[in-house]
Amino acid sequence: MTMDQRAKTTSAGPAAIVAAPPRAHQLDIGRILRLSGTGIGLILLIAIFGTLRPSVFLTVGNFVNILEQISILAIIAAVQTVVMVVGDLDMSVGSTASLGGALTAVLLMSGWSIPSAVLLALCVGAGIGAMNGALVAYVKLSAFIATLASMTSVTGLAFIVTNGANIFGFTKDFLPLGQGRFLGVPIPVYIASAVSLLIWALLRFTTIGRRWRAVGGNAEVARLSGIRVDRVRFIAFVIAGLGASLAGIMLVSRLASATAQAGDSQMMLSIAAVFLGMTMSSHGGANIGGTIVGVAILGVLTNGLNIVGVNTYVQQLLTGAIIVAAVALSRLGKNRR
Amino acid sequence: MTMDQRAKTTSAGPAAIVAAPPRAHQLDIGRILRLSGTGIGLILLIAIFGTLRPSVFLTVGNFVNILEQISILAIIAAVQTVVMVVGDLDMSVGSTASLGGALTAVLLMSGWSIPSAVLLALCVGAGIGAMNGALVAYVKLSAFIATLASMTSVTGLAFIVTNGANIFGFTKDFLPLGQGRFLGVPIPVYIASAVSLLIWALLRFTTIGRRWRAVGGNAEVARLSGIRVDRVRFIAFVIAGLGASLAGIMLVSRLASATAQAGDSQMMLSIAAVFLGMTMSSHGGANIGGTIVGVAILGVLTNGLNIVGVNTYVQQLLTGAIIVAAVALSRLGKNRR
Amino acid sequence: SNPGQGAGAAPSGGGGTKNIALITGSYGTPAAKAAMDMLIKKGAAEGWTIKLQDTAFDYNKINSLMQDAAAQKVDAIIVGYTTPELITLGMQSATDAGVPVFGLDAGVQPVDQVTLNVTSDNPWFGKTSAQALITLMGGNGKGKRVLMLEHDPHPGVKLRTEAAREAFQAAGVDMVNQVQIKDPTSGRQEAMNDVADYVTAHPGGLDGIWAGWDDVAMGAALALKNANSDIPVTGVDGTDEGIAAIKSGTNSLKATVWQDWGTITDKLVAGMGDYFAGKKLPANLEKVEGKLITAENVSQFSK
Amino acid sequence: MEQKLSPDSAVTRPDDVPMLRASSISKHFDGVFAVRSADLTLRRGEIHALLGENGAGKSTLVKILTGVYAPDGGTVELDGTPVVFRDVIEAQRAGVVALYQELSIVPNLSVAENIMMGEKTPARAGFVDWGRLFSIAGSHLEVLNQRIPLRRLAQDLSPVQQTMVAVARALAVNARVLILDEPTASLTNLEIVDLFRTLRHLRDEGVAIVYVSHRLEEVFELCDRATIMRNGQVVAAEAVADLTIDLVISKMVGRHSDEIFPPRSRHDDEVIVEVTGLTGRRVRDVSLEVRRGEILGVGGLGGSGRSELLRLISGAQRAQAGVVKLSGKDVTPSSITHGLDAGIAMVPEERRSQGVILEQPIRENMILANLPSVSSAGLVRDARVRSLANRGMTDLQIHARGTGQKVGELSGGNQQKVVLAKFLARNPTFLLLDEPTRGIDVGTKSEIYVLIQRLAEAGAAVLVVSSELPELLGLCHRILLLHEGRLAGEVAAEHATEEQLLTYCYGRTA
Numbered sequence A, B: 001m002t003m004d005q006r007a008k009t010t011s012a013g014p015a016a017i018v019a020a021p022p023r024a025h026q027l028d029i030g031r032i033l034r035l036s037g038t039g040i041g042l043i044l045l046i047a048i049f050g051t052l053r054p055s056v057f058l059t060v061g062n063f064v065n066i067l068e069q070i071s072i073l074a075i076i077a078a079v080q081t082v083v084m085v086v087g088d089l090d091m092s093v094g095s096t097a098s099l100g101g102a103l104t105a106v107l108l109m110s111g112w113s114i115p116s117a118v119l120l121a122l123c124v125g126a127g128i129g130a131m132n133g134a135l136v137a138y139v140k141l142s143a144f145i146a147t148l149a150s151m152t153s154v155t156g157l158a159f160i161v162t163n164g165a166n167i168f169g170f171t172k173d174f175l176p177l178g179q180g181r182f183l184g185v186p187i188p189v190y191i192a193s194a195v196s197l198l199i200w201a202l203l204r205f206t207t208i209g210r211r212w213r214a215v216g217g218n219a220e221v222a223r224l225s226g227i228r229v230d231r232v233r234f235i236a237f238v239i240a241g242l243g244a245s246l247a248g249i250m251l252v253s254r255l256a257s258a259t260a261q262a263g264d265s266q267m268m269l270s271i272a273a274v275f276l277g278m279t280m281s282s283h284g285g286a287n288i289g290g291t292i293v294g295v296a297i298l299g300v301l302t303n304g305l306n307i308v309g310v311n312t313y314v315q316q317l318l319t320g321a322i323i324v325a326a327v328a329l330s331r332l333g334k335n336r337r
Numbered sequence C: 001s002n003p004g005q006g007a008g009a010a011p012s013g014g015g016g017t018k019n020i021a022l023i024t025g026s027y028g029t030p031a032a033k034a035a036m037d038m039l040i041k042k043g044a045a046e047g048w049t050i051k052l053q054d055t056a057f058d059y060n061k062i063n064s065l066m067q068d069a070a071a072q073k074v075d076a077i078i079v080g081y082t083t084p085e086l087i088t089l090g091m092q093s094a095t096d097a098g099v100p101v102f103g104l105d106a107g108v109q110p111v112d113q114v115t116l117n118v119t120s121d122n123p124w125f126g127k128t129s130a131q132a133l134i135t136l137m138g139g140n141g142k143g144k145r146v147l148m149l150e151h152d153p154h155p156g157v158k159l160r161t162e163a164a165r166e167a168f169q170a171a172g173v174d175m176v177n178q179v180q181i182k183d184p185t186s187g188r189q190e191a192m193n194d195v196a197d198y199v200t201a202h203p204g205g206l207d208g209i210w211a212g213w214d215d216v217a218m219g220a221a222l223a224l225k226n227a228n229s230d231i232p233v234t235g236v237d238g239t240d241e242g243i244a245a246i247k248s249g250t251n252s253l254k255a256t257v258w259q260d261w262g263t264i265t266d267k268l269v270a271g272m273g274d275y276f277a278g279k280k281l282p283a284n285l286e287k288v289e290g291k292l293i294t295a296e297n298v299s300q301f302s303k
Numbered sequence D: 001m002e003q004k005l006s007p008d009s010a011v012t013r014p015d016d017v018p019m020l021r022a023s024s025i026s027k028h029f030d031g032v033f034a035v036r037s038a039d040l041t042l043r044r045g046e047i048h049a050l051l052g053e054n055g056a057g058k059s060t061l062v063k064i065l066t067g068v069y070a071p072d073g074g075t076v077e078l079d080g081t082p083v084v085f086r087d088v089i090e091a092q093r094a095g096v097v098a099l100y101q102e103l104s105i106v107p108n109l110s111v112a113e114n115i116m117m118g119e120k121t122p123a124r125a126g127f128v129d130w131g132r133l134f135s136i137a138g139s140h141l142e143v144l145n146q147r148i149p150l151r152r153l154a155q156d157l158s159p160v161q162q163t164m165v166a167v168a169r170a171l172a173v174n175a176r177v178l179i180l181d182e183p184t185a186s187l188t189n190l191e192i193v194d195l196f197r198t199l200r201h202l203r204d205e206g207v208a209i210v211y212v213s214h215r216l217e218e219v220f221e222l223c224d225r226a227t228i229m230r231n232g233q234v235v236a237a238e239a240v241a242d243l244t245i246d247l248v249i250s251k252m253v254g255r256h257s258d259e260i261f262p263p264r265s266r267h268d269d270e271v272i273v274e275v276t277g278l279t280g281r282r283v284r285d286v287s288l289e290v291r292r293g294e295i296l297g298v299g300g301l302g303g304s305g306r307s308e309l310l311r312l313i314s315g316a317q318r319a320q321a322g323v324v325k326l327s328g329k330d331v332t333p334s335s336i337t338h339g340l341d342a343g344i345a346m347v348p349e350e351r352r353s354q355g356v357i358l359e360q361p362i363r364e365n366m367i368l369a370n371l372p373s374v375s376s377a378g379l380v381r382d383a384r385v386r387s388l389a390n391r392g393m394t395d396l397q398i399h400a401r402g403t404g405q406k407v408g409e410l411s412g413g414n415q416q417k418v419v420l421a422k423f424l425a426r427n428p429t430f431l432l433l434d435e436p437t438r439g440i441d442v443g444t445k446s447e448i449y450v451l452i453q454r455l456a457e458a459g460a461a462v463l464v465v466s467s468e469l470p471e472l473l474g475l476c477h478r479i480l481l482l483h484e485g486r487l488a489g490e491v492a493a494e495h496a497t498e499e500q501l502l503t504y505c506y507g508r509t510a
């Protein structure tokens, strides 16, 4: 095929530019399987749980439940996606969420207004992101160790801020953010959708989004093509910090309480979600659509296993196995060399 | 010597390398700083704590304390080093340690002899490693997601094995493994030294060690040079599982009890230690010497902060900051364009 | 087995098959596990199916699980080892679905949405174990130096700790260090290292160690053994392991407070039975004290 | 400091003020000078060749001119005004643009985005203007006569196409000074024609072009003046009309070059390699024979399947069908390891990503394919490693500080020798070489030719894939041509011409 093109070019003189890729890929089943493996995994899960407990699992109420349960993770995973598009990793999103939430709680309890408490917490989140970004982009530490270290420090900070205690008893006005509903749909679902859409648009339509992808694809070529790689990576981390803090604030509202480690478990989950989603792009990179499917898999899995009534320990065993299965599915079409 | 060679080359043939002012190489402070940054960090820490509490910190007793406290981490970090030399990462070492220990405990309680219980637990550890290795090397999943998933599953297994309970009351003969001393030095210190030496020797002197390094350096080059990349990566994971299980067994002996998550916290620490140590090699790769320095930094840090009497939360804050400082130190000489 | 465990398993009416979701903040600690297992067994005797779900103190997950349970219209939800005030969302979804919520050792204050909460009297535990330590240190606490092993994120342990601090303060005890355990899953290891470091830093600088729960108390005892120190340690929970340690006489753990899970679970099962039978419950919070275990009375508790 | 330049002022300058003048530029790495006191003067509207052996310092000079490296000393003037570029972006804004050696594409972006990267991305208020992006990118490809789907991911392109996309990226900046560092290393004649046409057009519009290449014929065809470097220093700067290939070579290597190709040796009649019906993804039913001591060439256009053929024979890729026999024995390899054990060794095409581990020392690289021979009982014997590495260093005349130097610090030619040494130490009976001299200077090339021939004389069968037809003609005994994965023809090298080979390459049977 390439030869044909080239041969034609030879004879035809200046060639017409072909605007869309040729349709050669149309019926490449391996490719379809590969790109949609994780999606198929999700559908399979829904089918299995739906068959096992149709009357409970396949209800609107349960669907809304699942959406609500994954909203906060969706936000963190969305911003984690940005960092991973750039080719880095943020281990501190969980603890930043914890700190953001804890800080908001403490400020609210000491009489700050909701907007100012939330704003300060968001700024602190962005600040932690900026510190991570500076360490990675400018000091050139590996993202893993830099954000691992900042995870530790930020957890320490969250403990200091809360003094290790559970903080609760906020003004009622703060609770709708995490607990309210609008037209029967929980508010967090709207926020998570908005954040995901925003990140999608950033990655898809804006120059910074394209630069993130360029840096993730080949940082050296990007640099030599005139992209300020350092700044581009830095911004990705700031966004991660900001998003994590937002998620943490919503978590506190949802729980109506804050602890120093409330958000910590989100870190691993967010990374797992992005990895699950990475199988859904043709270049194997992080992508927001895939991430959301990844988040959904994790959400459906927990909810479904709960509803079917699987023992907690066995749930954990299965969760790991199912994650592997979902990712492995997408490898099926890929192994020929 | 090198200089002479080069001077000769100049006249001799094509592509000669011209010698710069002779002393430039000899006293390259940037390079020294870069390669020993983490080591300097360790020495600085010891100096600081030594100055703050000389009578306590700088005693043989405390030194032995530190050694004992880091032994188990040292073993896990040593095997983590192997996986990271190959360019992968094992997130499941912590839970494998937990499972290995828990299994030994359960078997001992149900009347197995110590050797057979330990042997079976080691085999199970190696088996988990083999599964990780198979997923990464043959199914070609990303190491991160594969071992993250297996971490989840293995934790589930550990809970199932212990039925969530604390297991204790082993035969006295089992305790020396983690608690005993020989010539005043705790047994775990001997075991950790032996394991580290073994890994060092593997990496330094054996063909599999060279293969690990080649695969970590550039897997494609290794493959085209006739190295069976898949098998080589597989073996690295098996060793990680084996070492993690051994560490878990020692932990159970040291604590005289087993729980399903006793070893989990070692995972992050082991990765942090390897990363700390990676700054100590000229090619920025994982290396056992650096890892041990990394483990020592983490150990000295906790012990020193405890001895100085720093509040737990502030300790966490400082730990992160000091890790960053230690790694950043090694970047100092590196940033010129 | 422990006294109380077998006692009072009499069916209390209101039987029939019931689907009950037991959602717990903790199952990883021995004491919690013992209580949960006891509850499930007693429920089974009533003909109830109790499904246990552990959350490892992830309150967000407790909320989610309560929502899932409410969506399934279970007959009741039991929350264990958590504070109802912290899970308003889950409580609300249960209330909205008309599912009653019971508490097993869940918080210390009466909460409207909870039908019945039977809880340990954590402040009593703290006070009692502190006083036991003072006795072990010679009876007069004045000037005695005590190290405390705490974990504030756990509401129950925090209450114990606060009560213990008050008791120590009243007795003039010098609380030389208050160590927060970072991660309860590796609590024993942390306690072991922290105590070893403290003892190294302050040779002869301690008269006793107060631990918020038995697992960390055992870690402290191990460190003391390595340091050849014979100062006393106290814990809370009365785990089999703690009891065995006290009984051995050679362990530094000298006292613990036994949580009376038998009585607690009995009362809860009875209350739930009454509720299912349509009876009105007198109050929605019941506190249950425990028993102090020392070398003198340990034989009553050990197997 | 950034230099503002209005186009008008540039036009009004007298012609004798050079567009770019670099004076006394120096740069050293780890104590070794890569460039020393180098001068370079570029006039408006000229194509200026920058020549020199591997490691002469050409790429380093290019990177200094475009702000990638900060020089240790020296000045750069643009239109007579001193400039200092702190990074690529500042250089680009001033109109100084480069296509860097061996760095081509961002794999996960579309072709169009690869062409319009960085500040060139058309945008409105931070949003990418896709319409303009595609139309401008398309026009640049059109100029190069390339038909590459603009939306396809760059990772799905052939190496040739990737290079052309990178060329288009350099052209997309309205450069006043355009530097191309070995753009043709992986191109075939077809693309080179289009590239040259474009460059001449730009020259006629007043752009100053620096052209770095090891293909001297090209230089004489395309360039107006040449600057020649040796050991980091400039040794000559002259009009191309005043130079001959021999003169250039002698200035580059500091000695006179005789014939680059050694005289053809004789080979046995005994067939030791028999390949029958080999089929892969692109390669279809290829059969061939190689005799003891014979050097067989394989030619073809980019993507014709030459590399795949080698991969199939060596075991790097599983064949769908076909048999490989060595001395009559079926050894069809299932893996590289298997192939090596049978006596088949392949020197891969992409040196930096397939040949050497850049971060590791020379000796570690050399033992990669030889672990069994430098070890016993699973233990690596340091003495054997040392002797193997030293032998490789001497046999192939590798210029380095020692066997402990990182391969990444060596020049391209020396890196290639390390790859050769690694496989030669296996004493293969059948040696496959994929573009063995790509991006390598004439001096080193000639050394490698001698080596290949020595090996053939010692009784090995050799298969050489090359995009350079003179190389095939000069080195081989016999040449096979591939077209779309099938054998399109066979010629005896001695009396063949380039035209003949090309006819087969295009699939036309003569």
Ligand SMILES: Nc1ncnc2c1ncn2[C@@H]1O[C@H](COP(=O)(O)OP(=O)(O)OP(=O)(O)O)[C@@H](O)[C@H]1O
Pocket: B017, D029, D030, D033, D034, D035, D052, D053, D054, D055, D056, D057, D058, D059, D060, D061, D101, D408, D409, D410, D411, D412, D413, D439, D441
């Ligand atoms: N980043 C670097 N670090 C250390 N040494 C370097 C670096 N870049 C180049 N060198 C050394 O500087 C010298 C000049 O290299 P350069 O790449 O400029 O040569 P070149 O003329 O472009 O060669 P080639 O024709 O092989 O591309 C070589 O000896 C090379 O090893």
Ligand SMILES: Nc1ncnc2c1ncn2[C@@H]1O[C@H](COP(=O)(O)OP(=O)(O)OP(=O)(O)O)[C@@H](O)[C@H]1O
Pocket: A002, D156, D157, D158, D159, D160, D186, D282, D300, D301, D302, D303, D304, D305, D306, D307, D308, D309, D349, D467
């Ligand atoms: N049009 C294309 N699209 C995608 N991949 C291609 C294309 N052309 C070639 N390739 C890939 O590039 C690699 C090299 O191709 P091949 O071995 O067929 O070519 P070759 O004749 O050696 O040419 P060259 O190395 O000059 O590209 C192969 O792995 C092939 O799959």
Ligand SMILES: [Mg+2]
Pocket: D058, D059, D060, D101, D181
């Ligand atoms: Mg070059």
Ligand SMILES: [Mg+2]
Pocket: D306, D307, D308, D349, D434
């Ligand atoms: Mg090729």
